[in-house]
Amino acid sequence: MNEIPRNPPRNPDEDALDLETFFPYQITVLTKQVSNSLAKTYVDRFGITIPEWRVMAALGRYPNATASHVVRHTGLDKVQVSRAVALLADKGHVARRPDPEDRRNAFINLTTRGRTTYREIVPVARAYEERLLATITPEQRRMLNAVLDELTARAEEL
């Protein structure tokens, strides 16, 4: 019979830092879990990656956007947006239309196909969020939402 390995003894040092209660560690672990789950769903069911989904989400919300607008609405950098848009265009989910006023720009839109896929993904994304948050109270959700916004603003300052 194989013995279950015991954990090594805890350090009695009062100044040791508990990773489990260290906020940056906590959100990193949670985010990784959530991202991995969602990424798997998006790839398996819709054949797209998370950056691609985010671009579609941004375009679903703000149609006829330039790549710069997409950068602003997705939190992705311009390299990621450029790549995601190229992949989505290959897949027929988005189309680019050059701006005749300024030919550096291109307006990006969901195609009919892209809009159909988008409408399929939205409820799946919402359902995942709902299941994830199912065990916390509406009050906690409101606070979580407010606190995350606050901390995101704060983190940008630091």
Place this chain on the structure above:
Amino acid sequence: MNEIPRNPPRNPDEDALDLETFFPYQITVLTKQVSNSLAKTYVDRFGITIPEWRVMAALGRYPNATASHVVRHTGLDKVQVSRAVALLADKGHVARRPDPEDRRNAFINLTTRGRTTYREIVPVARAYEERLLATITPEQRRMLNAVLDELTARAEEL
């Protein structure tokens, strides 16, 4: 004079999903910000990466751990731990001692040098956390902590 580009119009579609209030998006953005800040601090001031820091944090807390223990305590996978330990050993921050009872195992510990570095990093990490959380109330912190634990457990189930 260059015109400030206007945002494209919002989609009137009621079913559009707001990325900004979508929980997986919110934590991803926050986590990226926080990780980037911390990663820069750790590299600039201590010459280590976040995975290396996490291994040091785990060893500071739970000395004489095997790589498997470190995996459990850091949320890193075994590849990341293997690499981080190798890098930390090169830098003289940790040392490996083979387990004579089972030579597949090696016990890992902070060296004197590693412990010194660890003791320098801990207050810096705590100070960052403190500044980040400075604008939220103790009540909010408690709830945030509880909710993140709850959601992490929940995310693992899903």
Place this chain on the structure above:
DNA sequence: TTATATTAGTTTCAAATGAAACTAATTTCA
């Protein structure tokens, strides 16, 4: 025993990432 399975940890390899360099178009200003 000895062959098979399991476990600890490392290495390999292909894909994802992002900083920096680049192209093309437009704006600024001398």
Place this chain on the structure above:
DNA sequence: TGAAATTAGTTTCATTTGAAACTAATATAA
């Protein structure tokens, strides 16, 4: 004007990542 600077977006390249294959040691079972 037209040369220099700026902006939008793409490409390149070096680094990071993690799944899968691998090595070595131990445990299990025939």
